[in-house]
Amino acid sequence: MKFLREVVEVSNENDSVDAKKNIAKILTEIKRYQSKTRSFIDANYVDFLPNLSTNELYLEDGEKLVREVENLMEIVENDTKNDLNIAVDELQQYVEELREAALGLRVSYKILKIDELFQSLESAKSNNEYLEAMNIADKIKSLITDVSDKIFTGLDCYQNVKIKYQVESEMLMHKLRLCFEELVQMSEKSFQNTKAVNVKISKNSSHLHQTIVALFNAKYNPKQLCDFLLENVFQPIITKPVSVELKDDDEDFVQLNLSYSIKDLAEDLRPNYKTVFKSIKTVMTCLSYINVQISDTLCVFNIFGEKLKEQFLNLLIGECLLYAIPDTMDEMNDSTLVEDIIDFNEYLVRLPFLKVDQDRDLIKYAEKIGLLFQNRFCTNILDNAIDIMHKDLHDMILVAESNTSTETAKNPSLFPRCMISKSTLEIINLMEKVIRQTSTVDDEISQRLLSTIPIILNRYLTEVPMYHEKLLHNIPQQTALFHNNCMYLAYWLTKYASKGIDPSENTTKNLQNMGTEYFVNQFKNQRTQLMEILQGFDLSDGVSELGIGPQKAIRQCLRQLDLLKNVWQTILPNAVYTKTMSNLLNDLCSEIIRRILSMEDISSAIANELVEICSIMIERAPTIFKDPLQINVNVKTWTKLTQLKMVLGASLAEITDQWSEGKGPLTLNFKAEEIKHLIRALFQNTDRRAKALASII
Template identity: 25%
Template sequence: MASFVTEVLASSGKLEKEDLASKISKISRKVEDTKEEVCDMITKRYKEFLPSLQRSEELMGQVEEVSKEMDTLKNCIETEVQQNIHCSMAEYAKVKQQLEKNTVILTMLGHLKEFHNAMEEFSKAMAENKYVDAAKLLEKAQLSADSLKTWKSSELPLLRALSSELIVQRENFIYHLGDEWKRLAIWKLPSSKEPTNLRWSLKTELKLTLSCSKDGDPSCPALLSCILQALAIQGDLPYKIKLFSQVLLKNMLKPLVIYGGLSVKVTEHSDGPTLTVEHLESHCQQEHSTPSQVYTKLLLVLKTLHSHLLDVSVGEKKLSAILGELIWEELSHCIIHECLVYSIPTNSSQLEKYNAVIKETEEFERSLKEMQYLQRDSTDLLKYAKDVNCHFASKKCKDVIVAARKLMTSKMHNTVRIKPETKLTLPKLPAQGSEASGKQQTVKQSSEVEEEVRLAGHHQQLSSRTLCLPVCRISESVQQLMELALSTLREAVGSSTQCAMQLFFTVRNIFQLFYDVVPTYHKENLLKFPHLAAIQHNNCMYLAHHLLTLGHHFRPHLPQLLSDGIATFVDMVPSFRKLGAQCFLAQLNIQKAELLERLSSARNFSNLDDEENYTAASKAVRQVIHQLKQLGIVWQDVLPVNIYCKAMGSLLNTAICEVMAKIMMLEDISSEDGEHLHTLCQTLIEEGPLVFVPLAEERKNTTYQEEVPLFVQKWMTFKELVIVLRANLQEIVNRWAEGKGPLASEFSSSEMKSLIRALFQNTERRALALTKIK
């Protein structure tokens, strides 16, 4: 303990060693004496058990005094040592700060020296055309300038001058490299104000110069490499290549793909080749080039560029690879949409020939990989060419839908006549296999034997017109639509599963499109013209008729996914039948409304003894007859016989029902009125059935058209009413025959009584007659 205190005091340099040692020695002695006395006191205290209190207090005082002296000495030591430590640390920090300042100054001076040396060497390198070294020296000078700017006094005029000098030298260097680059590829382009077309592209020219120096030294690949690497170091090469690629694509590569009449000509000169876009006379009429022609033209351009400009390494990549990354996506997209898409066959028989295009595409990409324009193994271009089946189906489907829509929106009134012997020409389909064909032949032979046996026992057979469409007219466009559907399904036979699925469902889409488009597109005309409504009815029935068996004919020859059951059109048949019926019924309702409108002008057939009333009624009846005759002219050659007769019968029935209703409402019919009514009704009876007279070619259908009551529900009722209008009471009673006569079968007793009251005056004879009407 004493030695430690002594050492501390000795290090302070302020207290004398002897003084400290003596004091410590005295204290040590007092401590020892005190210890002995304490021990003695304790011994006496515990041995004798009766210590002296006064002596104890003195000893305690001595202990406290020694403790105070130790505390004073301790405080003195701490105070002196702490003061000396703070002084030493302040001196050390000052020295350290000065040293750091000197170090920073030396570092900045070193950077200034490096900057100066770099700029001096840069000037020398530029004079010797050592562009790579010059670029690296500029980068070194830039690093030195950046280091100087981190100094706190970076706003010094000297540093601003150095930065300005560096910027000026860098811009001069880039400008000089730009001049060298421009001399490598010299473009002659058409005016940007002109529209992009075939003639515009003919003004494009690219000259590649082999002279890389102003002195005209021939063939300097090393200097070319230096220029490109210097541009890369300066970060300007990507911009230059990108700008070059854009001009190359817009003015040379894409026009060569888009316009079939363009070609490229390479002219060799002493200072380098020139590529010129020219007009190809042999292909002047060709709208789109074939893939082979496009690949040949593109390879000529790219090979020339590679051999004279792009076969230079910049870092780890060749310049051709950099250019290829910039142009390939847009170029391949252009080739696909401006060339390959037009080369897709429109007929499945041409698909095998398309293998040549796939090989040409593979060769084209292989050549690009050899020149390093292309790095990837799988590209969209080759993938598109190989997916020819899918693209064929897509193109075929698109063309089919476009053609179908064009047919649906064409005029409907151009018609063709359908006869029972007119059958749908189904394409010849390949046999399903020798075994299947043999089995079919066996089945056919056995069925023929059974048919012969059946016919031997029963001298009857099905009519040749069974399952045939009746004679009618349909739109020529609908017949062409059906032929389009057949040809599309024929393409599906023998195709891949995916292709066949696309083509099959495209045919379904054709019919669905017809269902949606035609009623909407021709809506106004279908309501306005009865002729078109009848044609639309026939069109729908024609399609529904063939949809019944269309899937059955093709199903065995389609891929399994389709042949298992989904290759059918039967589900669409009810919709088409309903569509045709609704269209024609809407027109019938319009015609019925017109008939009723004409009869409404007959002044309810009352007071016909008045000449004006009779004239109005007669005019209304004549108008009805005229309307029916006009409809007959329009419909008779269009609609099937049975549909025509039902339609005309329904209209005639509407007219006579309206006439009967108005007559039955009359409360008083004079004899003169009765004669007039009989005359008007007789006109309907005589001229109404004329609308059912068959055409010359339909004489065999007279049975349909001679049975007027079959189609006019109230015809017999109307005839009975006409008889009543001229009959006397006895004749009426006789025809009633106590509720069993022909009159009773058409009228109720109340109706007959009401009619008798209107026709005859109130006499005993009338009363007697009324009693017999029961």
């Protein structure tokens, strides 16, 4: 403008009068400019009237005016101030007026600049130039939010300008999202038993790039998108069989199709980890179309990783890789699990879905595979052993077939011929397999494997009694087998102690004690049953005959012993069977003898019945043993019972003859008082009886 140059010339010539005039002229020009711009601003941001004029002319004039006012201020304040022939105070007044006018000029120019940016924003949106639109929106925001500009924030139009920015910004974000959803389409549809998931991504890389960059620069939160991928894509791929198809034959879109069952599936249908890795890579290949570079240090996969990695890695490890640990030593030797996990982790880092230095969950898990395998292997061994322990005990097999009682008598270290449960043999085979495998592994694993053996045996002591509790208490066959099982396991443990097995203190003794304890309890139970049956063996005084009760009770006791014979004779070692049945029979004979000896009066008829009862016992009881003659050696009261039968049917002379003044055979089993009691009960009080009693000394 010409008048500005004139003012500058006047200042240079130190013409104070013209300086004042031209400063006043500038002030007038600024006021005129502000008046025109105010009308434009009021029309657009206060009254919102239709306005066909453009702000370009105002911006151009405003820029020139601002520059030249700044030049004038600099000249007046710095170059000519000391040379003007006017009062300093008067000059200062003109300078202050000029400074105030300049502030107003800058605010007017700022508002016009904001208006220009709004127009540029509309143009960018119309041309789908979203990245440019976001840059313009950021510029508008910086101008509006400048807190140092108190004049602008106090104007009537400020709130309207601010609201317009907020509306434009929200509309831009909305349009960005709509555009993004057109370029990146994700959908899922559920049917009765299955779900279909579809992901379509545009191949228009230019449009996709600027849309995504603009969206993420605007602090777009991809939570909904990430939640969809986790719930409908990654979680099913990791936990169940999924059909994954990537279609790249369309010119406009790449398409990912997934299909899977929404029903609860059996564990054996869980996908192999290699299948899971392959499917995840297919998904990432599809998603790579939106993996654009947002800044020098940030891309979309970085953002996805931050949102997804914690749940993704927890799912991958907990629901896939945990189940991928080999179950057997052979599988472990052939496994490439560690290498595959490391390779997959490197793949995720390259995407870059994970950060190489920070996200080490997969690497740490791979480093623990050896330890986890040991835990899994040992746990599987124990679980397998427990499953075997739950099998029926009565499914049995003969062991130590050649170790007859004659052989074991010669060599007590031999395990005697008997029956054990097949399940016990399975447990032993399992433990021997573990011992064999220790020779193919390093010392650490070897010691870990060997430590499972005492664990299995100690678990046997608690698991079998608990699981088979009722049968062990009620069924003699089960108790006998459990007894043999415990003894055989204890024998095996002693035999294999030289293989490096730590028997964990008293495991061998505990096995022997447990087997003995349960068998003794069964013995007591059988003895109690015999005594209960003998309640029918009523020998009350004052009856003329016994009736059928006592004989029936004896026959029932013998049947009970026959049942035990049928169960135990083929199961128990011969020595154990002989001792057990001898003790039961001895207790039975002792009770019969006790009851007869307790009778005060035995008539001839009753005596004959008692003889018959004793005869039944003497005839049938020896058949309980394989060698009937064993009864004479092993049943202590057997001879006494046979002698009692003789006494009950003998005459006084025969009885005294068998006593023979304390030197006869009766003295081996009877006391003098017992014989005297029988004589008094059997014979009437006569001189002959008195003489006989006198001879019993």
